[in-house]
Amino acid sequence: GDSVTQMEGPVTLSEEAFLTINCTYTATGYPSLFWYVQYPGEGLQLLLKATKADDKGSNKGFEATYRKETTSFHLEKGSVQVSDSAVYFCALRAIQGAQKLVFGQGTRLTINP
Amino acid sequence: EAQVTQNPRYLITVTGKKLTVTCSQNMNHEYMSWYRQDPGLGLRQIYYSMNVEVTDKGDVPEGYKVSRKEKRNFPLILESPSPNQTSLYFCASSSGATTGELFFGEGSRLTVL
Numbered sequence: 001g002d003s004v005t006q007m008e009g010p011v012t013l014s015e016e017a018f019l020t021i022n023c024t025y026t027a028t029g030y031p032s033l034f035w036y037v038q039y040p041g042e043g044l045q046l047l048l049k050a051t052k053a054d055d056k057g058s059n060k061g062f063e064a065t066y067r068k069e070t071t072s073f074h075l076e077k078g079s080v081q082v083s084d085s086a087v088y089f090c091a092l093r094a095i096q097g098a099q100k101l102v103f104g105q106g107t108r109l110t111i112n113p
Numbered sequence: 114e115a116q117v118t119q120n121p122r123y124l125i126t127v128t129g130k131k132l133t134v135t136c137s138q139n140m141n142h143e144y145m146s147w148y149r150q151d152p153g154l155g156l157r158q159i160y161y162s163m164n165v166e167v168t169d170k171g172d173v174p175e176g177y178k179v180s181r182k183e184k185r186n187f188p189l190i191l192e193s194p195s196p197n198q199t200s201l202y203f204c205a206s207s208s209g210a211t212t213g214e215l216f217f218g219e220g221s222r223l224t225v226l
Binding site: 041045046101 | 219
């Protein structure tokens with residue numbers, strides 16, 4: 001079945017460091033890919049998305065590129081801030097069974113000043 | 114303000130005592146869904162609803178019931194809660210099952226003793 005695998009957390013970085021959170025997926029066809037962010041005590045919010053191969057999603061300084069050849073959608077940010085501390089979820093919506101999102105296990109990110 | 118509202122936010126109960134977690138959205142969304150979040154497992158879909166009186170099982174429906182009598186409400190019912198249903202629950206809605214951003218509530222943390 002469809003699945004999403006994220007890098008193990010937690011991840012701890014210093015402010016202004018470069019961030020990469022790896023995400024790979026398994027799905028038939030060409031799914032849509034998403035990154036969601038969950039701040040402490042809140043629900044998930046859509047951070048960015050890409051719906052076809054080679055698309056780049058971007059928002060709030062974060063970027064991720066849909067790589068069909070490596071089935072990946074890694075999240076990157078050039079200079080993180082303390083306010084970026086949160087749990088990040090990679091997810092896919094398959095063509096079949098589009099009624100749900102399939103989520104990765106989440107990666108907890110902590111940014112120290 | 115567009116939002117998905119869940120209640121209660123926190124609940125401690127005992128095995129076998131029926132409970133209902135309410136979910137309401139004010140965006141006139143057709144699609145609504147329930148997820149549970151467990152450490153190391155990400156979010157898994159419990160049930161979803163494509164519209165009023167149309168519901169279907171997700172990946173982990175055992176022990177849960179739902180109803181969709183009105184477009185705005187999608188309650189999650191635990192008829193006889195068990196400790197393995199201790200989890201963080203999220204309700205979500207979107208304008209369509211295959212399109213549109215998924216909006217999440219703030220979550221309901223349930224503990225079953």
